[in-house]
Amino acid sequence: MKKNYGIQSVPRMSEEVTRQLIQYIAAEKLKPGSKLPTERQLSERLEVSRSSVREGIRALEILQYLESRQGEGTFVSKPPPYLIPLSIIRKEENLVELHKYYQVSLLHARQILSLGISNQISIDQLQVDQADFWSSFSSLVDFVGKQLLNNYYLEIWQLTNQLLESFDFYLHVTNRFEIDKILEAYNSLNYTALTDYIQQIEEAKIV
Amino acid sequence: MKKNYGIQSVPRMSEEVTRQLIQYIAAEKLKPGSKLPTERQLSERLEVSRSSVREGIRALEILQYLESRQGEGTFVSKPPPYLIPLSIIRKEENLVELHKYYQVSLLHARQILSLGISNQISIDQLQVDQADFWSSFSSLVDFVGKQLLNNYYLEIWQLTNQLLESFDFYLHVTNRFEIDKILEAYNSLNYTALTDYIQQIEEAKIV
DNA sequence: GTCGATTTGTTCGTATGTATC
DNA sequence: TGATACATACGAACAAATCGA
Helix, strand or coil: CCCCCCCCCCCCHHHHHHHHHHHHHHHCCCCCCCECCCHHHHHHHCCCCHHHHHHHHHHHHHCCCEEEECCCEEEECCCCCCCCCHHHHCCCCCHHHHHHHHHHHHHHHHHHHHHHHHCCCCCCCCCCCCCCHHHHHHHHHHHHHCCCCCHHHHHHHHHHHHHHHHCCHHHHECCCCCHHHHHHHHHCCCHHHHHHHHHHHHCCCEC | CCCCCCCCCCCCHHHHHHHHHHHHHHHCCCCCCCECCCHHHHHHHCCCCHHHHHHHHHHHHHCCCEEEECCCEEEECCCCCCCCCHHHHCCCCCHHHHHHHHHHHHHHHHHHHHHHHHCCCCCCCCCCCCCCHHHHHHHHHHHHHCCCCCHHHHHHHHHHHHHHHHCCHHHHECCCCCHHHHHHHHHCCCHHHHHHHHHHHHCCCEC
16 A cells, blocks of 8 residues: 655656756756766666656756757756756755745745735735744735735745745744734835834844 | 757757647636646647657646646646746737736846845946946846845846846837936945836836 | 767657556 | 556657767
8 A cells, every 4th residue: 555645656757867967967066068978878877768867857958957959968058946846856954045045035025015015905804823923924925925916926935935844944043023013014004114024034043 | 050059949849849738728728727638639639759748748847837647647737937938938928927027027136236235246347338228237237146145036037137138028118217327326325226216117118 | 071970859669557437 | 346547667769960080
């Protein structure tokens, strides 16, 4: 009885290839322009078919991380994109790197809430859990973000926030914040108070 | 002498598949959770091999746009991600959609320049073309952004800016802006003047 | 300029694992 | 339990592009 534990039942070969490729490039410190082993070599080393290797490469290619040219080979084209899905990264926690996501996340949270105020989006119907700041903050941003015309702010925020959560990053934020202060600033349309508080959040100590 | 300048000489089948899939989903107005035709059906309809179909699906899967489950099928998992590379989109200009990118782009430009000021990043060495506002503005953001610790701001900005440029979006911005005002505000560390001006840029008329 | 080796691009056939009924 | 539908995976073969001798 082998069932779906958690995310994915059976890891896909092509996904494994993607992971290995990222790891390989990092380990070998390959710069943009560097050539990767041929598909056949990768196929042998990783002990998967060439089809699977190709699928793995194709995924990294749409992220503009790799580029393969017929008759030449496959090359590293850019530094690893910030948007590599959770399922692929799964490396050790890197607080320095995660802190960058934290900043990007808060930038968008601030933007979403600011626009929420200026567009007079009411949050009366929102239920928040006073006890857990980050979960209630997430609910707030999510709630407001979904009602904005520009959905990209929310998308980037969700992406970064999701990543931070999955790595339990918020546990490393030692400062205690209060969701009430944010809700109060929001409801009283106090833009400066809101941004100031988010500024404080951004400057929190990470341990 | 035919060289590969720019994009790509011959479009790849798998890339064509990704394009078609995006188009198909949009045309059929498929919601998250909707099932796509089977790989074999797609293979027949698009007249490509199953391998190519799979490669195309794999690319959209890492963007978390599709999700395929063995024994079940392939499903739409999320609305089209904002980060779909230029080579794939290539649809008609959609000013409404592009305007969202414009907003995201300016959000990051503002953040980059603000951090540039507070980190006292000098722009004395920067050469700008006074005549073309957007090209000089790009140079500025790029120049400052590269010197920040957090490279994700720059990455998102580059992504959106690149897309806007490729669709000649800036030609639709009728207002005339002056790069000097921005440079002056930046050099005099006048944070509010800077953000105010960028605010004006964001509110520009698009025709 | 041609030839041959290398490498990615593409296809097809086959077998297997998984989910649903 | 069995049957069906579907994705997963492999390997062989050939096409097309690139590069160097």
